Amino acid sequence: MTALRVANLDVRHGLLRAVRDVSFTVASGEVLALVGANGAGKTTLLRAIAGAHLPASGSVFLGDVDVSRVPAHQRVGKGIALVPEGRRLFAQMTVEENLLIGRVSGRSGDWNVDKVLEAFPNLVKRFRAKAGTLSGGEQQATAIGRALMSNPDILLLDEVSLGLSPLVVDRVYESLRGSMTVGTTIVLVEQDLSRALAVASRVVCMLEGSVVLEGQVADTSREKITEAYFGLHRSHQPPGAAA
Amino acid sequence: MMKTHVVERWTETARVTVIVCAVVLAVLALGPLVFGAGLVDRMTALFIYVILAAMWNALAGYGGLVSVGQQVFFGLGAYFAVRLANAGLDPFVSLVLGAGIVAAISLPLSAFMLRLRGGEFAIGMWVIAALAHLLVNLDTLVRGETGTSLIALNAYSAVARRDGIYWLALVAMVALLGALYGLLRSRTGAGIQAIRDDEAAAASLGVRIMRTKRILFVLAAFGAAMAGTLWLATAITFQPNAYFGVQWTAYMIFMVLVGGLGTFEGAILGAVIFFLIETWFGASGVWYLVGLGAAALVFALFLPRGLWGALDDRLQLRLLPVGYRLRESAGGKN
Amino acid sequence: MMNAIVQGVLLGGYYALIASGLSFMFSVMRIINLAHGSLAVFAAYLLFILADSYGISPFLGLLIVLPLMALLGWALQRFVLERAARAGLLVPILATFGLAIVVDNLLFEQFGADTRSLAPYIGDLSFNSWQITDDISVGQFAVLTFVAAVAVLTLLQVILSFTPLGRAIRATSEDADTVGLVGIDARKVNAIATAIALVTVGLAGAALGLRATFDPYAGEPQLLFAFEAAVIGGAGSVWGTLAGGIALALGQALGAEIAPQGFLIGGHVVFLVVLFARLFAPGSTFPAMLRRAVGRR
Numbered sequence: 038m039t040a041l042r043v044a045n046l047d048v049r050h051g052l053l054r055a056v057r058d059v060s061f062t063v064a065s066g067e068v069l070a071l072v073g074a075n076g077a078g079k080t081t082l083l084r085a086i087a088g089a090h091l092p093a094s095g096s097v098f099l100g101d102v103d104v105s106r107v108p109a110h111q112r113v114g115k116g117i118a119l120v121p122e123g124r125r126l127f128a129q130m131t132v133e134e135n136l137l138i139g140r141v142s143g144r145s146g147d148w149n150v151d152k153v154l155e156a157f158p159n160l161v162k163r164f165r166a167k168a169g170t171l172s173g174g175e176q177q178a179t180a181i182g183r184a185l186m187s188n189p190d191i192l193l194l195d196e197v198s199l200g201l202s203p204l205v206v207d208r209v210y211e212s213l214r215g216s217m218t219v220g221t222t223i224v225l226v227e228q229d230l231s232r233a234l235a236v237a238s239r240v241v242c243m244l245e246g247s248v249v250l251e252g253q254v255a256d257t258s259r260e261k262i263t264e265a266y267f268g269l270h271r272s273h274q275p276p277g278a279a280a
Numbered sequence: 281m282m283k284t285h286v287v288e289r290w291t292e293t294a295r296v297t298v299i300v301c302a303v304v305l306a307v308l309a310l311g312p313l314v315f316g317a318g319l320v321d322r323m324t325a326l327f328i329y330v331i332l333a334a335m336w337n338a339l340a341g342y343g344g345l346v347s348v349g350q351q352v353f354f355g356l357g358a359y360f361a362v363r364l365a366n367a368g369l370d371p372f373v374s375l376v377l378g379a380g381i382v383a384a385i386s387l388p389l390s391a392f393m394l395r396l397r398g399g400e401f402a403i404g405m406w407v408i409a410a411l412a413h414l415l416v417n418l419d420t421l422v423r424g425e426t427g428t429s430l431i432a433l434n435a436y437s438a439v440a441r442r443d444g445i446y447w448l449a450l451v452a453m454v455a456l457l458g459a460l461y462g463l464l465r466s467r468t469g470a471g472i473q474a475i476r477d478d479e480a481a482a483a484s485l486g487v488r489i490m491r492t493k494r495i496l497f498v499l500a501a502f503g504a505a506m507a508g509t510l511w512l513a514t515a516i517t518f519q520p521n522a523y524f525g526v527q528w529t530a531y532m533i534f535m536v537l538v539g540g541l542g543t544f545e546g547a548i549l550g551a552v553i554f555f556l557i558e559t560w561f562g563a564s565g566v567w568y569l570v571g572l573g574a575a576a577l578v579f580a581l582f583l584p585r586g587l588w589g590a591l592d593d594r595l596q597l598r599l600l601p602v603g604y605r606l607r608e609s610a611g612g613k614n
Numbered sequence: 615m616m617n618a619i620v621q622g623v624l625l626g627g628y629y630a631l632i633a634s635g636l637s638f639m640f641s642v643m644r645i646i647n648l649a650h651g652s653l654a655v656f657a658a659y660l661l662f663i664l665a666d667s668y669g670i671s672p673f674l675g676l677l678i679v680l681p682l683m684a685l686l687g688w689a690l691q692r693f694v695l696e697r698a699a700r701a702g703l704l705v706p707i708l709a710t711f712g713l714a715i716v717v718d719n720l721l722f723e724q725f726g727a728d729t730r731s732l733a734p735y736i737g738d739l740s741f742n743s744w745q746i747t748d749d750i751s752v753g754q755f756a757v758l759t760f761v762a763a764v765a766v767l768t769l770l771q772v773i774l775s776f777t778p779l780g781r782a783i784r785a786t787s788e789d790a791d792t793v794g795l796v797g798i799d800a801r802k803v804n805a806i807a808t809a810i811a812l813v814t815v816g817l818a819g820a821a822l823g824l825r826a827t828f829d830p831y832a833g834e835p836q837l838l839f840a841f842e843a844a845v846i847g848g849a850g851s852v853w854g855t856l857a858g859g860i861a862l863a864l865g866q867a868l869g870a871e872i873a874p875q876g877f878l879i880g881g882h883v884v885f886l887v888v889l890f891a892r893l894f895a896p897g898s899t900f901p902a903m904l905r906r907a908v909g910r911r
Contacts, residue, residue, distance in 0.1 A: 344704065348648065348707070348711060392889075392890065392893070398644075398646070398703055398704075398707070399640070399646025399648075399706075399707055400845070402648070402711075403837070404889070406834075406837075407841070407842065407882055407885060410838055411879065411882040411886070414875065414878055414879045415879065417875065418875060526834060527715075529711070530711070541704075567719075567723065569715060569718075570720055570723065573711075573714070573715030573716035576709075577694070577709050577716065578712075580698060580705050580708040580709040581694065581697050581709055584701045584702065584708075
């Protein structure tokens with residue numbers, strides 16, 4: 038069953054086409070890795086799926102429902118949750134409050150404060166601390182926990198490893214594994230290719246806003262993905278390649 | 281094909297405008313010799329409005345500082361002028377010197393007030409205005425709201441008075457506009473416009489924000505004070521209520537919002553529009569003020585760049601060379 | 615002397631009441647509503663109409679006026695402030711100033727220059743007092759206003775700190791973009807916050823009308839009082855705003871002791887002294903509002 042379908046999505050920043058005619062589907066329970074260099078359009082794509090950024094054209098389907106024109110805060114109620122790039126926690130509010138805020142959409146499900154603390158035990162002793170005082174790993178855990186509190190069908194993760202040390206990232210992914218086995222559909226943007234491929238079953242690679250590679254992780258190789266990542270599969274260097 | 285660009289300041293339009301301005305000023309200078317008494321008075325009022333608009337715009341449009349209390353300088357200018365004249369100084373000298381005293385006061389005031397931002401600065405200036413009003417009322421010369429008059433002007437004949445004030449107003453307007461113009465064209469001016477567009481970015485480029493704002497603050501204070509002394513000269517009477525009232529800020533905000541916040545030409549346009557409206561509707565009492573407030577509200581919400589800003593967007597109209605333009609030229613390297 | 619202090623403290627309650635809405639809106643939406651005072655006067659006039667033309671006691675009248683103020687607050691946010699905030703940092707100041715001018719002068723157009731009062735409509739309460747000691751008597755209404763102020767401030771604090779709405783308001787004020795991602799409608803939250811603020815404004819208008827007189831242009835001084843009390847006390851805490859109101863009133867009382875026209879001057883001077891101290895002596899406690907005013911960028 039298709040959990041998420043993106044069809045011919047075109048997203049702009051002013052005049053710049055950040056996402057060009059992107060289409061792909063994600064099956065229920067699947068983990069999709071969205072990879073690509075900086076500026077490839079991954080964050081914009083995720084934000085468009087979450088509703089934080091309205092597309093210029095194209096559609097986003099949650100199951101069978103067209104949510105393309107639904108504002109972000111209503112999409113959460115329909116089952117999409119985004120853990121944004123840079124965490125974007127409410128720094129003046131405590132961890133507890135950040136988690137409670139995640140409950141606003143009122144969706145029912147397995148996730149609650151206790152379960153989040155179970156999945157991210159490093160938050161237990163920081164429960165009443167202001168989110169702005171947390172370490173990077175703790176902040177990431179809180180951000181993911183906040184998203185999980187809405188019991189999403191589809192969890193979008195934007196660069197959860199950004200700015201974190203490898204050991205901390207290990208811990209974050211370890212905790213994430215919990216939600217992965219529960220059957221949540223996940224779209225994961227990750228700079229670290231090996232990590233992304235280790236957890237994902239499918240991969241989509243973007244370059245300069247377009248999809249340049251798509252397929253099952255099992256069917257493709259690191260080499261092919263790296264080629265696509267850097268645009269080496271093209272016959273010439275495109276002018277002004279992404280930095 | 282690669283295009284190269286040359287940075288230039290003067291455009292054809294700008295050249296034409298400056299010539300037109302010079303002609304207009306020459307005509308205005310001859311005013312009292314050709315205009316009737318009533319027109320001379322009205323033109324003086326127009327010059328005062330232009331000063332108020334340009335100075336408020338300097339502070340808000342270029343400095344990013346919205347002050348709801350500029351009437352403090354307007355009132356204090358008039359007050360000091362009355363006091364100086366009362367002490368025996370020639371009334372015309374008092375007018376200019378009074379404004380100068382206010383400018384001097386505004387300098388330490390700026391050290392304090394410029395540490396406030398946004399709404400706090402706006403109302404903070406309003407508090408300063410209210411306090412100044414109360415303090416001026418304490419002066420026995422002023423006798424509370426009864427007020428006093430610039431009777432020293434009676435030393436001059438009515439004609440000499442009217443024409444003298446007209447010319448002083450004209451000179452003041454040109455001087456203040458010229459000072460602002462010169463400021464905008466200078467290095468500080470580039471900094472000012474950078475602040476207007478993006479303060480954080482300007483700071484990172486090394487623009488000295490505080491110093492720049494201070495210059496604008498003092499200039500705006502001096503200008504408002506000059507307008508106040510000129511108004512005193514035309515009205516002769518000084519009643520604190522009439523000078524320290526917040527309606528002056530309402531006028532200034534109207535002129536600048538309708539004309540064009542942050543554009544040199546816009547402030548002048550706004551003053552002219554206000555002048556016309558005031559000429560036709562000024563006697564209508566409260567509906568006039570309601571109209572001004574409503575217009576300010578509507579423009580703030582829907583046309584925040586004012587009429588000039590809208591024109592500028594459509595036609596790329598820049599009459600006066602305060603900015604830089606990129607002009608394409610043929611040949612050469614980028 | 616003691617009596618002056620007691621009266622000052624009670625008056626401070628009124629100032630805290632009218633300051634509460636202003637600082638609430640500022641801490642939540644970073645907007646200073648220059649029409650704040652004028653809207654309080656507007657509420658006072660509404661109560662006046664209800665009492666004068668329909669014989670409805672001001673206290674009962676509040677049951678009509680407060681919901682109206684809430685609705686007005688919602689509309690104000692949706693149609694004016696939201697738009698203004700999007701257009702830039704300066705625009706809300708300009709727009710609310712224009713609104714203040716419109717409200718003041720429409721009130722003048724409708725009601726004329728006469729000063730009014732709501733005191734005649736509450737009978738004895740407006741002038742009854744309790745004798746505390748030989749020298750000190752406290753007006754019953756003044757005490758009522760003080761209690762109301764504490765109640766309102768406490769309620770605001772409770773809402774913000776302990777309710778889901780309060781959490782939503784705080785989150786929206788921190789990061790209006792990200793709240794959408796957690797399912798909060800930022801526009802709705804801000805509209806509710808403004809509605810709450812205007813309800814406090816309505817209460818303040820009632821207090822103004824009941825304890826003193828008002829005229830169409832009373833909005834300006836009320837705005838300045840609210841602002842000064844909020845800044846002295848430092849926005850963001852119940853007790854801060856109350857302390858600010860009391861400090862302002864005591865300053866005014868002191869000024870009145872010194873000179874006959876010193877009442878208002880005293881208040882302004884206290885305000886400027888406190889402001890000066892906060893801006894130039896970082897050692898003293900930095901309230902959130904001034905920290906934002908000075909420390910940003």
